[in-house]
Amino acid sequence: MKSCSCRRCRGARTVFSLTPEPISATAREVPSAGGFVSFEGKVRDHAGGRQVLRLEYEAFDELAVSEGELLCQEAMQRFRLLDVRVIHRTGRLEIGETAVLIQVAAAHRKAAFEGCEWLIDELKKRVPIWKKEFYADGDSGWVAVEPVAPIDERFYERQLRLPEVGEAGQQRLREARVLLVGVGGLASGSLPYLAAAGIGTIGLVDDDVVDVSNLHRQILYRAQDEGKIKVERAAEFAKRLNPTINITTIPYKLSKININELVEQFDWVVDGTDSLEVKFLLNAACKRLRKPFTTASVHRFEGQILTVMPDGPCLQCLFPETPPDACVGTCAEEGVLGLTPGLFGILQANEVLKGLLGYGEVLSQELMLFDLRTGESQRLARQKREYCPACQGDYKMPSNDLEVATLEEAQAKLGEFRLVDVRESDELPRLKVKHEVSPLSRFTWEPSETPTVFICAHGVRSYQVASQCRAQGISNAYSLAGGVLNPSFKEPV
Amino acid sequence: MKIKVRYFAVLRDRRGVGEELIETDVRTVRELVESLIRQHSLGLPPSLIRAAVNGSFANDGDKLSDGDEVVLLPPVSGG
Incomplete structure (x- = not known):
């Protein structure tokens, strides 16, 4: 068996190998894995309607092993696999013999199934191993790797006819690199049209998996995708629609650590997140x-x-203060009609196409509002603000010292503190730990030297109270993140 | 003076109406925002609410006149 010993591969728990001997292997043990999937590709007795007697595999050894290792690494990352092993036969094989064995381990079964299927599909396309079939009629032939479906030149015909597009415009779209951050409801509107229009490279960033409650608005996904990695499903959707474009998937959360590196690689960034923090971070980057x-x-x-x-x-010229996420509702808390983000996603794609093709004017000096109930839209003029930190390049992530994660953390950070429950008197469960009560509907509270931690059901009302205290110059007011109904809430004993 | 106020997103929900005509004696945008927050428990500090007057975003100190249309926007995050 040969396996790669380059620096990148050494020590990593993946292995791709070639062997001229019959394959037999048992799965390696991975204590943290809950799903093991093993696939065996076997030599079958027919191909394309002809009877096959046997096969011969020939590999370009060095290249096959290094390509195969890269493939395994990529699979590990894409599907968060814990272990991968691929063994491919070479030489002469009889009917029924195992040609390739793929074993993957992951924390959960879905990732394991998905990763395994992806590996066999990609292996056939990318790793230089050729198959020669020997037929019953005495003939034989090398079987080509699976080709990517050729795209008809009529794909873009109808948009090429627009004077605003034409060959030159289509070329600009082909050369464009667009980053979509967040692959949810907004991206369900933008991604299909950007892919179909022929944007050459689309990057997808999201660390989430598909949840059933996403499906009414995130129409990139199907009911059976529950639990699957969003960027992978979304990439598949776009590739099926337009196989000629490149899709880069980034299954991580965008943070101040990776944001510059990511944004730098693209020409246009489209925000499809539901986080104010990420929106402001992206704006600044x-x-x-x-x-x-x-x-x-x-x-x-x-x-x-x-x-x-x-x-x-x-x-940030518009909203000088980065608003905390807790101060406004998200789709999860407030509810949303499925097509609302879809429509706004399409409008986002329109902005990108306007900018790249030069038709119309992008909303660079305005904010556009649209209400689906009334059909009313409004465009409000925006101006630059003189001392905008994002425009001047010295934007700092808000440190959010307003929230404490737990009461223990409050104790450690603040020492002695007052705990003030701002829930209404009929809200349960009531607190057992020593506290004051001041329901928001008749709020009375006197600040003191001792720091105060406000607490409510979900950490929304307490956040509002604490932030209003801060706005009035009271610096020792805090909010308990998540509130009493947060599953991890614990009272100190 | 009379001012038409339009509320968006979470402000509309908290105010309970999308728009209203109010009679007021406030002078500036900031005073209007503060008085509406107090009156209707809008639940956001004035610094997080943006106001547009007659189709353009306005600054806190801008003066209001009879017949102005003011749009109030909270930050919106849903996606």
Whole structure:
């Protein structure tokens, strides 16, 4: 058996090997894995209607092993696998013999099934191993690797006819690199149209998996995708629609650590997240790196959209303070009609296409509001703000020292503190630990030298109270994140 | 003076109406926002609410006049 011993592969728990001997292997043990999938590809007695007697595999050894190792590494990362092993036969094989064995281990079964299927599909396309079939009629032939479906030149015919597109415009789309951050309801509107229009490279960032409660608005996914990695499913959707484009999947959360590196590789950034923190972080990074940035947000039946150009007014010119996520509801808390984010996603794709093709004007000096109940839209003019940290390149992530994660953390951080419950008197469960009560509906509370931690059911009302205290100059007010109904809430004993 | 106020997103939910005509004696945008927060328990500090007057985003100190249309926007996050 040969396996790669390059520096990248040494020590990693994956292995790709070639062997001229019959394959037999038992699965390696991985204590943290709950799902093991093993696939065996066997030599069958027919192909394309002809009877097959035997096969011969020939590999370009060095290249096959290094390509195979890369493939295994990629599978580990894409599907968060814990272990991968691939063994491929070479030489002469009889009917019924195992040609390839793939074993993967993952924490959960879905990732294991998905990773295994992906590995066999990609292996056939990418690893230089050729198959020669020997037929019963005495003939034989090398079987080509599976080709990518050729795309008809008529794919773009109808948009090429638009004077605003034409061959030159289509070329601009082909050369464009667009990053979609968040692959949810908004991206369900933007991704299909950007892919179909022929954007050459699309990056997808999201660390989430598909949940059943996503499906009414995130129509990139199907009911059977529950539990699967979103960026993978979304990439498959886009590749099926337009196989000629490149899709890069990034199954991680965007953070201040990786944001510059990511944004730098793209020409246009589209925000499809539901996090205010990420929106402001993206806004600042795009300003700094001079990338156009389109952001949209939705609420029930309405939404808003704007585009930030390198020299124009930005999101922070509009909202100088980065609002905490807890101060406004998300789709999960407030509810949303499925097509609201879809419509705004389509409007986001339109911004990108307008910018790349030059038809119309992007919303770079305005914010557009649209209400699906009334059909009313409104465009509000935006201006640059003189001392905008994002525009001046010194944006700092809000440190969020307003929230404490647990009462124990509050104790450690603040020492002695007052605990004030701002829930109404009929809200359960009541606290056992020593506390004061001041329901928000008739709020009375006197600040003191001793720090105060406000507490409520979900950490939303307490956040509002604490942030209003801060706004009034009371610096020792805090909020318990998640509140009493947070499953991890514990009272100190 | 009379001012038309339009509320969006979570502000609409908390106010209970999408728009209203109000009679007020406030002078600036900031005073209007503060008085509406107090009156209707809008639940956000004034610094997080953006106001547009007659189709353009306004600054806190901008003066209001009779017949102005003011749009109030909270930050919106849903996606």
